[in-house]
Amino acid sequence: MFTRNKGNVGTYREEPGWDVADQWGGAGRCYWIEEALEAEGPVESQRLEEPMSADVAIVGGGFTGLWTAIELKDRDPNLEVVVLEANICGAGASGRNGGMALNYWSKIGGLAARIGKERAVWLADQSNDAIGELDTITRKHGLDIHFKRAGWVWTATSESQLDSWMPTIDSLKPYGREMYRVLDSEELFKYTQSEIHLAGVIDETAATVQPARLARALRTIALEKGVKVFEHSAVIKHDRDTGLLRTRLGSVRAPSVVLATNAWLSGMPELRRATVLVGSDVAVTSPLDPKGELAKSDFNSGVAVTNGRLTIRSGRTTADGRIMYGHSGGGLSYKNRFAQKFIDDKEHAAINLREFKRFHPRAGDVKVTHTWSGAVDRSYDGLPFLGELPGRSKTYYITGISGNGVGPCRMFGKMLASMVQQKQDEWTDCGLVQGVTIKYPPAPITYVGGSLVLSSVNKVEDAQEEGRKPNPVDKFWTRFTPQFSYKTKDLG
Numbered sequence: 001m002f003t004r005n006k007g008n009v010g011t012y013r014e015e016p017g018w019d020v021a022d023q024w025g026g027a028g029r030c031y032w033i034e035e036a037l038e039a040e041g042p043v044e045s046q047r048l049e050e051p052m053s054a055d056v057a058i059v060g061g062g063f064t065g066l067w068t069a070i071e072l073k074d075r076d077p078n079l080e081v082v083v084l085e086a087n088i089c090g091a092g093a094s095g096r097n098g099g100m101a102l103n104y105w106s107k108i109g110g111l112a113a114r115i116g117k118e119r120a121v122w123l124a125d126q127s128n129d130a131i132g133e134l135d136t137i138t139r140k141h142g143l144d145i146h147f148k149r150a151g152w153v154w155t156a157t158s159e160s161q162l163d164s165w166m167p168t169i170d171s172l173k174p175y176g177r178e179m180y181r182v183l184d185s186e187e188l189f190k191y192t193q194s195e196i197h198l199a200g201v202i203d204e205t206a207a208t209v210q211p212a213r214l215a216r217a218l219r220t221i222a223l224e225k226g227v228k229v230f231e232h233s234a235v236i237k238h239d240r241d242t243g244l245l246r247t248r249l250g251s252v253r254a255p256s257v258v259l260a261t262n263a264w265l266s267g268m269p270e271l272r273r274a275t276v277l278v279g280s281d282v283a284v285t286s287p288l289d290p291k292g293e294l295a296k297s298d299f300n301s302g303v304a305v306t307n308g309r310l311t312i313r314s315g316r317t318t319a320d321g322r323i324m325y326g327h328s329g330g331g332l333s334y335k336n337r338f339a340q341k342f343i344d345d346k347e348h349a350a351i352n353l354r355e356f357k358r359f360h361p362r363a364g365d366v367k368v369t370h371t372w373s374g375a376v377d378r379s380y381d382g383l384p385f386l387g388e389l390p391g392r393s394k395t396y397y398i399t400g401i402s403g404n405g406v407g408p409c410r411m412f413g414k415m416l417a418s419m420v421q422q423k424q425d426e427w428t429d430c431g432l433v434q435g436v437t438i439k440y441p442p443a444p445i446t447y448v449g450g451s452l453v454l455s456s457v458n459k460v461e462d463a464q465e466e467g468r469k470p471n472p473v474d475k476f477w478t479r480f481t482p483q484f485s486y487k488t489k490d491l492g
């Protein structure tokens, strides 16, 4: 047993291709992780300190790794499943995201283009069920993840964002689905409490959760089911022929290995061009005055609010009445490797603070108490790739979850479990288990070009929101924005 730290991960590299989340991290400034660890109290935590073997070893203790472990144990309680987490479970994106659980219906156009219409509908329906499962499974184990199914309001905060949801609504028509209801101005204000929102629609199936509580709950459930979870046990070497994973103090030999390390997977040579890591920044305030209008309003009901920017801005409140403000589309990293700015990006935190006041004019004198950053592994079409890496033992991976993982990781756990069991079923046949089918250009080109396009998109969208005419040169560069931005709605 050891004392855990506050769960804030950086990176170091020991072996080419293995980007390893730092085991000890810096001071935790992520509100969600602090709140979850405080609520959890002291827990026993194991570090891998000896050689061992298992049937399945999962690298990464976020939503994906933990759901995979839980699913495998549910299917076969006799299976020896080990999770190796570099820091603490939930220290990666899973504990530091916006906590907005959305289904895949907002991605239906891109999904149908990648996997065909029939599979797209099936998967979108599964993603809706996954949201409910977050609640039912954690509740069954007596764990409170602050689940609230209050819906997702998708708004326009500039004239040019008006009707940005129409392509999605239109793409739902052939399936006879009506996921979105147009809000009149009164309802829009009821949910947003800010005149900055000009129009909007609501998807009432969406939910919000306290994401770090969800990650920690999954850890507890996995342990209860007999999964061996080792924290502060970063994998520093992996022999894909023998299935031997090494940590600093121990090792696991397993015929099947699942790589669920998300942003840290971008260092793996075969997967390097599958995603671009994009920074995403979050700010959380002190609690609102409980007697104030904002605290008593429907904005404080658990609703998720996002606007129609490509570099999305999002807002919600926490269970104790704080405002969380999210800002996607931060910087890229040179060579597409996990960088310090994906933990704490001072430049974007400052932008976040300036914008926060504009988005929440009724916030009064609340103070921003926490700011932090995270990395989103964006694939070209905003959808993940699942596959197997070469080697004599079995190594499975998922990459490119693209900022929509809170609900969907439940499904990815089922896909990875079926891959491990080498089953041909609806999960392995869903169309996403085909390896990396769309690649970005090599890293230097993507970094230079991507940074230019991203900065132009931000400038154009800022100008549009502030009622200024965008610079034509910036506007020109926005034409090169990857497809994902137009076809899908991601939150990170």
Ligand SMILES: Cc1cc2nc3c(=O)[nH]c(=O)nc-3n(C[C@H](O)[C@H](O)[C@H](O)COP(=O)(O)OP(=O)(O)OC[C@H]3O[C@@H](n4cnc5c(N)ncnc54)[C@H](O)[C@@H]3O)c2cc1C
Pocket (backbone or CB within 6 Å): 009, 018, 019, 020, 021, 059, 060, 061, 062, 063, 064, 065, 084, 085, 086, 087, 088, 089, 090, 091, 092, 093, 094, 095, 096, 097, 098, 099, 100, 101, 102, 233, 234, 235, 236, 260, 261, 262, 263, 264, 280, 281, 282, 326, 373, 374, 375, 376, 401, 402, 403, 404, 405, 406, 407, 408, 409, 491, 492
């Ligand atoms: C700021 C931000 C906001 C977001 N907002 C939303 C949102 O509102 N809604 C939504 O649906 N999605 C959102 N996302 C995306 C969502 O958080 C992710 O898709 C999801 O958490 C991915 O889970 P994961 O388990 O795959 O990855 P992670 O949670 O990142 O887990 C990977 C784990 O691997 C560990 N690791 C890395 N290297 C090693 C190693 N060598 N050995 C052992 N362990 C290792 C890390 O420590 C980490 O814990 C957001 C993401 C960010 C960054």
